[in-house]
Amino acid sequence: xxxxxxxxxxxxxxxxxxxxxxxxxxxxxxxxxxxxxxxxxxxxxxxxxxxxxxxxxxxxxxxxxxxxxxxxxxxxxxxxxxxxxxxxxxxxxxxxxxxxxxxxxxxxxxxxxxxxxxxxxxxxxxxxxxxxxxxxxxxxxxxxxxxxxxxxxxxxxxxxxxxxxxxxxxxxxxxxxxxxxxxxxxxxxxxxxxxxxxxxxxxxxxxxxxxxxxxxxxxxxxxxxxxxxxxxxxxxxxxxxxxxxxxxxxxxxxxxxxxxxxxxxxxxxxxxxxxxxxxxxxxxxxxxxxxxxxxxxxxxxxxxxxxxxxxxxxxxxxxxxxxxxxxxxxxxxxxxxxxxxxxxxxxxxxxxxxxxxxxxxxxxxxxxxxxxxxxxxxxxxxxxxxxxxxxxxxxxxxxxx
Amino acid sequence: xxxxxxxxxxxxxxxxxxxxxxxxxxxxxxxxxxxxxxxxxxxxxxxxxxxxxxxxxxxxxxxxxxxxxxxxxxxxxxxxxxxxxxxxxxxxxxxxxxxxxxxxxxxxxxxxxxxxxxxxxxxxxxxxxxxxxxxxxxxxxxxxxxxxxxxxxxxxxxxxxxxxxxxxxxxxxxxxxxxxxxxxxxxxxxxxxxxxxxxxxxxxxxxxxxxxxxxxxxxxxxxxxxxxxxxxxxxxxxxxxxxxxxxxxxxxxxxxxxxxxxxxxxxxxxxxxxxxxxxxxxxxxxxxxxxxxxxxxxxxxxxxxxxxxxxxxxxxxxxxxxxxxxxxxxxxxxxxxxxxxxxxxxxxxxxxxxxxxxxxxxxxxxxxxxxxxxxxxxxxxxxxxxxxxxxxxxxxxxxxx
Numbered sequence: 001x002x003x004x005x006x007x008x009x010x011x012x013x014x015x016x017x018x019x020x021x022x023x024x025x026x027x028x029x030x031x032x033x034x035x036x037x038x039x040x041x042x043x044x045x046x047x048x049x050x051x052x053x054x055x056x057x058x059x060x061x062x063x064x065x066x067x068x069x070x071x072x073x074x075x076x077x078x079x080x081x082x083x084x085x086x087x088x089x090x091x092x093x094x095x096x097x098x099x100x101x102x103x104x105x106x107x108x109x110x111x112x113x114x115x116x117x118x119x120x121x122x123x124x125x126x127x128x129x130x131x132x133x134x135x136x137x138x139x140x141x142x143x144x145x146x147x148x149x150x151x152x153x154x155x156x157x158x159x160x161x162x163x164x165x166x167x168x169x170x171x172x173x174x175x176x177x178x179x180x181x182x183x184x185x186x187x188x189x190x191x192x193x194x195x196x197x198x199x200x201x202x203x204x205x206x207x208x209x210x211x212x213x214x215x216x217x218x219x220x221x222x223x224x225x226x227x228x229x230x231x232x233x234x235x236x237x238x239x240x241x242x243x244x245x246x247x248x249x250x251x252x253x254x255x256x257x258x259x260x261x262x263x264x265x266x267x268x269x270x271x272x273x274x275x276x277x278x279x280x281x282x283x284x285x286x287x288x289x290x291x292x293x294x295x296x297x298x299x300x301x302x303x304x305x306x307x308x309x310x311x312x313x314x315x316x317x318x319x320x321x322x323x324x325x326x327x328x329x330x331x332x333x334x335x336x337x338x339x340x341x342x343x344x345x346x347x348x349x350x351x352x353x354x355x356x357x358x359x360x361x362x363x364x365x366x367x368x369x370x371x372x373x374x375x376x377x378x379x380x381x382x383x384x385x386x387x388x389x390x391x392x393x394x395x396x397x398x399x400x401x
Numbered sequence: 402x403x404x405x406x407x408x409x410x411x412x413x414x415x416x417x418x419x420x421x422x423x424x425x426x427x428x429x430x431x432x433x434x435x436x437x438x439x440x441x442x443x444x445x446x447x448x449x450x451x452x453x454x455x456x457x458x459x460x461x462x463x464x465x466x467x468x469x470x471x472x473x474x475x476x477x478x479x480x481x482x483x484x485x486x487x488x489x490x491x492x493x494x495x496x497x498x499x500x501x502x503x504x505x506x507x508x509x510x511x512x513x514x515x516x517x518x519x520x521x522x523x524x525x526x527x528x529x530x531x532x533x534x535x536x537x538x539x540x541x542x543x544x545x546x547x548x549x550x551x552x553x554x555x556x557x558x559x560x561x562x563x564x565x566x567x568x569x570x571x572x573x574x575x576x577x578x579x580x581x582x583x584x585x586x587x588x589x590x591x592x593x594x595x596x597x598x599x600x601x602x603x604x605x606x607x608x609x610x611x612x613x614x615x616x617x618x619x620x621x622x623x624x625x626x627x628x629x630x631x632x633x634x635x636x637x638x639x640x641x642x643x644x645x646x647x648x649x650x651x652x653x654x655x656x657x658x659x660x661x662x663x664x665x666x667x668x669x670x671x672x673x674x675x676x677x678x679x680x681x682x683x684x685x686x687x688x689x690x691x692x693x694x695x696x697x698x699x700x701x702x703x704x705x706x707x708x709x710x711x712x713x714x715x716x717x718x719x720x721x722x723x724x725x726x727x728x729x730x731x732x733x734x735x736x737x738x739x740x741x742x743x744x745x746x747x748x749x750x751x752x753x754x755x756x757x758x759x760x761x762x763x764x765x766x767x768x769x770x771x772x773x774x775x776x777x778x779x780x781x782x783x784x785x786x787x788x789x790x791x792x793x794x795x796x797x798x799x800x801x802x
Contacts, residue, residue, distance in 0.1 A: 066516055066517070067516070067517060067518050067519045067623075067624045068517065068518075068519045068520050070519075070624075080519060080523050080624075080625065080626075081523055081534070081625065083624070084519070084523070084621055084624030084625045085538060085541070085621055085624075087516075087620070087624055088538075088542075088617050088618070088620040088621035088624050089541075089542075089617060091515070091516060091616060091617055091620040092497065092612070092613050092616050092617055094515075094516075095497055095515060095616070096493065096496055096497060114492070114495075114496060115467055115468070115488075115492060115495075116467070116468060116469065117468050117469075118468045118469045118471075118481060118485070119469050122481050122482055122485070132797075132798060133482070133797060135800075135801065135802060136797060136798075136799070136800075136801060137486060137489075138801075138802065139801030139802045140486070140490075140588070140591075140602070140606065140801070141489075141490075141606070143802065144802065145802060146802055187541070190541075201541070205541065205542070205617070208613060208617070209613075211493070212493050212609060212610075212613060215492060215493050215496070216489050216490060216492055216493055216606070216609070217489070219488070219489040219492040220485055220486055220489035222468075223468045223471075223481075223484070223485030223486075223488055223489050224481065224482065224485045225481075396533075396534060396537060397533060397537075398537070399536075399537075400536065400537060400539075400540030400541070401536060401539065401540045401544065401545065401546060401547055
């Protein structure tokens with residue numbers, strides 16, 4: 001296991017005790033075969049260098065995120081109007097994240113710290129006060145969920161990808177003790193239209209809002225006189241950190257499932273030395289429910305999601321090695337995206353946890369799903385939930401303001 | 402009046418008929434002495450060139466928007482933590498808007514159109530459908546209010562300000578027939594803490610969110626194949642356009658008062674040739690209520706708001722000439738901002754229309770205020786409303802997520 005932690009981290013007092021305890025609480029089983037993940041093996045990076053993934057169609061797929069190369073077609077949800085919104089939703093995210101010298105902020109590299117902060121750290125009365133404070137700021141900056149956990153070397157990328165075609169070392173310092181994990185919910189109605197280019201608008205706007213939230217929070221922390229590195233999909237694996245930070249549990253589709261939004265959210269992470277109290281991992285029966293449910297596996301057109309139980313089985317180099325969990329076949333998944341010419345989130349739509357929890361009976365359903373009557377909850381979901389695709393043509397005329 | 406419109410606009414069929422009709426509906430009285438407003442005379446621009454406004458203190462005031470020059474002090478609402486949040490709230494807005502070659506997007510210049518749109522305009526079934534469509538997208542992109550009016554040359558700036566110290570021509574084409582006006586509400590609790598640096602966080606985050614909304618909407622319109630220029634405080638006077646677009650009425654404090662948020666919002670404008678149906682101006686008794694109310698005038702520490710009725714009286718070169726309305730003394734207002742080392746919005750806080758209209762009795766109050774029992778509404782507000790300053794130290798511990 002020596003390759004899974006830096007010397008620095010291993011020297012920290014009680015790091016291995018911490019690992020044992022946090023793994024017990026999360027239920028994440030890390031084997032001796034564990035290897036840190038190299039971002040180069042992420043399927044989106046492989047699309048740039050691996051001939052097994054990269055091809056002309058992939059290039060067209062990415063170019064389609066800019067008009068006029070969107071290749072709209074007549075099918076519902078794939079018209080010019082749908083692509084117009086999807087691409088516009090990404091627009092501000094694309095503007096904010098710097099992309100030069102092989103960097104792609106928020107996806108490969110952490111966000112640049114643009115403005116200087118305060119020279120002296122603000123003295124909070126207690127770590128508890130600091131924690132309440134950052135929760136307040138997170139909500140103000142647009143986060144829907146927030147959790148805090150300890151820095152854990154295992155989930156940091158073992159090298160990040162330079163868009164010019166090589167791996168480079170991760171440049172987030174290893175001495176930042178805390179990770180703030182944020183969640184931004186995605187529009188429920190839009191997600192209901194998947195598969196559609198229109199549904200990709202929820203993804204794009206999710207990233208845009210995430211950029212705003214993370215950059216604002218990180219600048220706030222620096223303004224207090226602490227260090228803060230804002231990251232989105234870059235730098236570290238989000239799901240295990242989110243689980244450790246008490247945001248939810250990992251599901252069969254390998255996405256985080258939260259009590260508030262199911263899997264309908266995006267994750268951000270801030271690495272910091274602001275003094276903070278860690279949250280406890282939260283179990284609410286997802287593991288046991290996913291064990292008996294296979295909606296996502298059945299609903300996935302390219303069959304990228306496994307019907308089997310959690311294991312350390314891997315499909316290809318894009319999987320994390322040596323962790324017992326549900327894994328998906330990212331190659332099949334991404335190929336489907338490229339073929340339909342937009343990102344897919346059918347597994348999010350069809351997941352029984354995808355509900356509006358502002359309504360009491362959905363909260364009640366979640367309680368049932370989390371207990372020993374989970375089969376009844378699954379049966380109920382089968383009978384009562386309309387989790388079918390909503391036509392994009394129905395989304396557009398719905399009134400808002 | 403020849404100096405108030407371009408030749409192009411005057412040549413448009415029925416432009417003068419339109420003006421007569423819209424002024425009748427809005428109640429805005431434009432006199433023969435009317436002159437278009439040159440942005441150079443805006444007090445924020447004068448702070449850059451006019452010795453009567455610019456000085457060392459003004460420079461310090463602006464530098465304070467970046468740590469560590471914030472000059473925090475011990476008073477409630479002005480601590481390092483308060484400035485840390487205020488400055489962080491502005492951070493993404495500062496990143497998004499390009500500032501080079503004398504440009505200051507969103508404040509002096511319109512936002513750059515970064516990505517190409519579609520080459521051919523999308524064919525809507527009707528202008529009505531296009532209008533419903535952009536309303537949907539506005540809500541999706543984060544707008545709280547939207548209204549549409551015709552382009553009106555009178556409210557366009559007669560030259561905009563180049564931060565290098567000179568006036569330059571406005572570069573928004575005069576042949577775009579429609580203006581979309583958006584409103585973004587500001588955090589009610591934060592506004593309640595004014596005067597405070599903390600309250601400035603609502604301003605900063607308002608601008609940040611506004612940038613995201615306007616850039617997303619404008620890119621969407623371009624992606625449909627139409628032209629769109631996204632503007633914030635730049636390019637044109639927002640209040641008369643918002644009134645013409647049916648968002649609300651102008652109040653004694655010279656801000657827009659809306660039925661949904663009172664004056665607690667920020668305005669954006671998009672100039673476009675997307676085919677759209679215009680909204681009708683909306684009167685709900687603000688003019689008559691402000692006639693008998695002077696809360697903002699009494700509440701303004703530097704007495705920048707008039708106790709008198711609407712007139713074409715001007716205080717200094719920062720006022721618009723030749724329009725009968727409530728005007729404020731921008732020099733006194735801005736001087737107060739500089740002296741207290743943050744922006745002020747006491748007039749927004751103390752305005753009786755500053756209420757939470759999700760609550761039925763506040764909607765009822767607004768109905769009364771808009772009718773002949775308005776004096777009773779004012780009396781009620783006096784007796785029942787706690788519109789006092791909330792301590793910043795009380796805002797921080799309030800739970801959100």
